[in-house]
Amino acid sequence: MTSLTSDAMLEVRALTRTYGAVRAVDNLSFSMPRGQVWGFIGPNGAGKTTTMRIVATLDLPDTGDVFIDGISALVEPRQVRRRVGFMADQFAPYPNLTVRPYLDFFARAYGLRGRERIATVDSVVAFCGLTDFESRPTTGLSKGMGQRLHLAKTLLHDPKLLILDEPTAGLDPRARIEFRTLLGELAAAGKSVLISSHILSELQEACDGVVVLERGKMVVAGSIAEVGKGMNAHRTVRARVLGPADAAERFCLTQPDVTRVNATASEVAFDFAGDDEALAALLARTLAAGVRVVEFRIEAASLEDIFLQMTKGRLQ
Amino acid sequence: MSDVPVTKQPPQAERLSRTERWSDRVNPIFLRELQQAFNGKAFVGVIFGSMAAIFLIGLMIALRADQAFENGRDVFIPVLMVLTPVMTMVLPMQAFNSMQHELREGAVDQLLMSELSPRRIVRGKLLAAALLALVFMATFAPLLAVTYLLRGIDVFTIGVCLLFSFLCALGAAAVGMAMGAITMIKPLQQVARVGVSAGLAGLTLVVMGNAWGIVRDVSRLSSTSDQQALVATAVGIAVGVVLMNLIAAAVLTHPYENRSTPFRVFPFGLTVVAYGMAWWMGSPRDVTEFAWIWALACCLGGLPFFIAAVTESRTLSPRVRTLVPKNRLLALLSAPFLPGGDRGLLFALVLGVCVFGLAGLMLRIPGAPPPSWMSRIMPMSGMVCCYVWIWVCVLRGLRGNAPGQKPRVRAIIGVVLLFILACAGPAIFDLATHGQIVGWSWPHLMNPFFTIGGRIVNSDHPEALPVLALIALVCLVWRLPGMLAGVKEVLEASRARSR
Numbered sequence: 001m002t003s004l005t006s007d008a009m010l011e012v013r014a015l016t017r018t019y020g021a022v023r024a025v026d027n028l029s030f031s032m033p034r035g036q037v038w039g040f041i042g043p044n045g046a047g048k049t050t051t052m053r054i055v056a057t058l059d060l061p062d063t064g065d066v067f068i069d070g071i072s073a074l075v076e077p078r079q080v081r082r083r084v085g086f087m088a089d090q091f092a093p094y095p096n097l098t099v100r101p102y103l104d105f106f107a108r109a110y111g112l113r114g115r116e117r118i119a120t121v122d123s124v125v126a127f128c129g130l131t132d133f134e135s136r137p138t139t140g141l142s143k144g145m146g147q148r149l150h151l152a153k154t155l156l157h158d159p160k161l162l163i164l165d166e167p168t169a170g171l172d173p174r175a176r177i178e179f180r181t182l183l184g185e186l187a188a189a190g191k192s193v194l195i196s197s198h199i200l201s202e203l204q205e206a207c208d209g210v211v212v213l214e215r216g217k218m219v220v221a222g223s224i225a226e227v228g229k230g231m232n233a234h235r236t237v238r239a240r241v242l243g244p245a246d247a248a249e250r251f252c253l254t255q256p257d258v259t260r261v262n263a264t265a266s267e268v269a270f271d272f273a274g275d276d277e278a279l280a281a282l283l284a285r286t287l288a289a290g291v292r293v294v295e296f297r298i299e300a301a302s303l304e305d306i307f308l309q310m311t312k313g314r315l316q
Numbered sequence: 317m318s319d320v321p322v323t324k325q326p327p328q329a330e331r332l333s334r335t336e337r338w339s340d341r342v343n344p345i346f347l348r349e350l351q352q353a354f355n356g357k358a359f360v361g362v363i364f365g366s367m368a369a370i371f372l373i374g375l376m377i378a379l380r381a382d383q384a385f386e387n388g389r390d391v392f393i394p395v396l397m398v399l400t401p402v403m404t405m406v407l408p409m410q411a412f413n414s415m416q417h418e419l420r421e422g423a424v425d426q427l428l429m430s431e432l433s434p435r436r437i438v439r440g441k442l443l444a445a446a447l448l449a450l451v452f453m454a455t456f457a458p459l460l461a462v463t464y465l466l467r468g469i470d471v472f473t474i475g476v477c478l479l480f481s482f483l484c485a486l487g488a489a490a491v492g493m494a495m496g497a498i499t500m501i502k503p504l505q506q507v508a509r510v511g512v513s514a515g516l517a518g519l520t521l522v523v524m525g526n527a528w529g530i531v532r533d534v535s536r537l538s539s540t541s542d543q544q545a546l547v548a549t550a551v552g553i554a555v556g557v558v559l560m561n562l563i564a565a566a567v568l569t570h571p572y573e574n575r576s577t578p579f580r581v582f583p584f585g586l587t588v589v590a591y592g593m594a595w596w597m598g599s600p601r602d603v604t605e606f607a608w609i610w611a612l613a614c615c616l617g618g619l620p621f622f623i624a625a626v627t628e629s630r631t632l633s634p635r636v637r638t639l640v641p642k643n644r645l646l647a648l649l650s651a652p653f654l655p656g657g658d659r660g661l662l663f664a665l666v667l668g669v670c671v672f673g674l675a676g677l678m679l680r681i682p683g684a685p686p687p688s689w690m691s692r693i694m695p696m697s698g699m700v701c702c703y704v705w706i707w708v709c710v711l712r713g714l715r716g717n718a719p720g721q722k723p724r725v726r727a728i729i730g731v732v733l734l735f736i737l738a739c740a741g742p743a744i745f746d747l748a749t750h751g752q753i754v755g756w757s758w759p760h761l762m763n764p765f766f767t768i769g770g771r772i773v774n775s776d777h778p779e780a781l782p783v784l785a786l787i788a789l790v791c792l793v794w795r796l797p798g799m800l801a802g803v804k805e806v807l808e809a810s811r812a813r814s815r
Contacts, residue, residue: 113340
């Protein structure tokens with residue numbers, strides 16, 4: 001079986017890759033829908049880069065397979081390469097070459113010809129904000145600009161799936177924000193993106209879903225909402241009240257399923273173990289008790305919460 | 317978001333310049349290498365250095381004008397000596413560094429993700445080296461014209477010397493690239509750099525030191541009709557370039573794609589070229605002698621190829637399966653050249669059969685009776701062949717059963733230890749029991765140095781060769797099921813593809 005029809009842009013099936021005695025990836029399976037941005041997180045040595053390299057056809061698993069747009073990366077790597085853009089964690093500039101010829105070279109390498117090549121290079125240069133840097137040597141770029149160039153090169157052949165391995169590592173906060181903006185624009189343009197990063201707050205804002213790995217094994221995968229929901233029986237609830245929050249705090253402490261109550265001047269936050277039905281009843285009781293609630297919301301689990309709760313920090 | 321490269325912009329109606337349209341047909345690596353070279357300091361340095369040399373040589377001519385300085389050869393040789401380091405040192409080192417840079421920091425991964433094949437990458441680099449060589453040579457064109465005008469040297473000599481400078485540059489660049497590619501294997505990085513630097517420096521010094529002699533010999537050839545040697549050398553260099561490119565492309569190939577075939581085709585290609593050259597340049601008797609020496613050289617020189625081939629893993633990777641010919645006969649013929657340890661053993665067997673078969677056929681050439689020394693070289697080749705086959709079979713056996721991690725390394729270490737044991741064990745036993753090594757006896761059979769030495773030098777123990785041949789045959793029978801399984805796997809892959 002070399003291809004399958006599926007709605008998944010990326011489907012990883014029972015992937016295993018060993019290096020000697022180390023199982024870098026261990027029976028990993030997940031699927032990522034089209035047009036979404038997924039975060040790929042895990043401690044160092046969790047197998048993220050190995051998996052990404054296998055998806056990008058640059059490595060071969062011992063067992064299992066990867067399907068991109070329904071095509072097997074094992075059997076038809078050339079077909080897959082046309083659909084995948086891989087941004088490795090290291091940017092390799094060429095000496096004595098400026099930005100524009102660098103991109104022009106890769107555009108030619110990807111088989112772009114004539115007017116199409118020129119237009120595509122113009123387009124990625126503009127998109128990645130490299131217009132003012134076209135005549136700079138590639139070896140003389142700052143880390144942030146280097147990453148932009150790296151991304152520009154990855155976009156040249158218009159891939160359907162982008163694999164970004166630690167694209168923001170080593171960038172300053174401004175460059176990170178700019179990179180995140182680029183990512184948002186790519187997602188808006190319908191690209192599927194699998195991105196690994198250690199900066200979870202960054203992924204939180206950009207990602208629709210997440211795959212958490214530890215010691216080569218998948219800990220959890222799915223949309224952030226689903227994963228957050230399934231992660232813990234407790235949900236954090238925040239209520240903003242009129243007047244001092246002390247009364248609301250005292251009231252909450254008397255309620256069933258409520259733990260870890262914290263109050264500030266006008267807000268009370270607590271962990272709630274009940275279901276939605278019980279939460280609605282709690283809200284009704286709170287209002288009946290005379291607490292003037294102006295905002296009552298469940299706080300979504302952050303990626304950091306998911307990561308800390310799901311992984312144990314084991315390294316290999 | 318209209319400027320996001322998600323949808324490629326349609327070609328506009330306006331026409332591209334001729335240069336742009338032409339450049340679309342050119343190898344992208346070639347263009348990039350030229351851009352890098354022309355922007356680099358080395359290029360500027362060489363051009364300015366050459367200009368300075370031209371100026372100095374010109375000055376020399378002017379200063380000696382009063383001494384009736386009219387021999388163009390006296391000027392041509394200094395030109396050649398200046399040109400030589402550029403062609404045999406600067407250019408090849410540039411090719412080496414360029415290839416090494418390609419393999420550093422994952423740059424090659426980015427290239428292999430594109431439409432560029434390893435062969436195209438290597439070809440592009442070689443073409444760039446060729447063009448740069450021509451540019452460097454063109455720098456000296458005015459001075460070369462002066463050498464002719466000064467007389468004492470003919471156009472043929474100038475042309476041939478320049479042609480060989482160019483070919484040497486190309487050959488050295490090809491070697492540089494192949495060595496640069498080999499640096500992908502980490503333990504060989506420093507060895508390759510030192511080896512290439514030393515080799516190129518040696519070549520440069522040899523050519524510079526013999527410039528007078530070379531020009532004189534070429535000049536002499538122009539007056540004779542015997543120019544076969546020149547053509548043969550040119551063809552030899554050209555073929556060497558092709559083979560070196562094959563090696564470089566094979567190393568660049570992704571590890572999980574077919575990297576083995578070029579290495580396995582290489583000895584066969586070399587054999588064809590070597591026979592062609594021997595046939596062209598020598599008499600039938602020379603060819604017969606050559607055939608047996610070549611068979612011996614293949615056994616010894618082929619060892620690295622055999623070790624690499626038989627220590628590969630057993631099965632075809634899914635990617636290589638897609639490359640197996642659909643035609644059953646072609647698949648069968650391609651089996652020894654496809655990756656896999658057992659097929660590697662088959663490759664060694666087929667190569668051995670071919671070179672020894674050819675050597676045997678050469679004995680039947682009319683008018684080519686084997687000279688007296690053939691009675692020594694033939695058994696020697698046979699014995700070496702048997703030893704190589706036996707130890708390669710043992711290596712394959714160990715590789716197949718090696719436990720734990722790094723089975724390839726364990727198998728190689730294992731076979732080396734066994735070899736040492738086979739050589740030293742009987743000697744130690746002799747020393748322990750008799751206080752000295754008491755000459756050759758059967759326990760020393762697996763010691764090739766002792767056995768071949770005794771057989772060839774002293775014509776002792778002639779029965780060793782048949783016994784060795786028998787052991788080789790036993791090894792063949794031992795490994796035959798594995799080899800057949802290797803062929804069967806290829807045929808199954810072929811059947812699966814044609815389905």
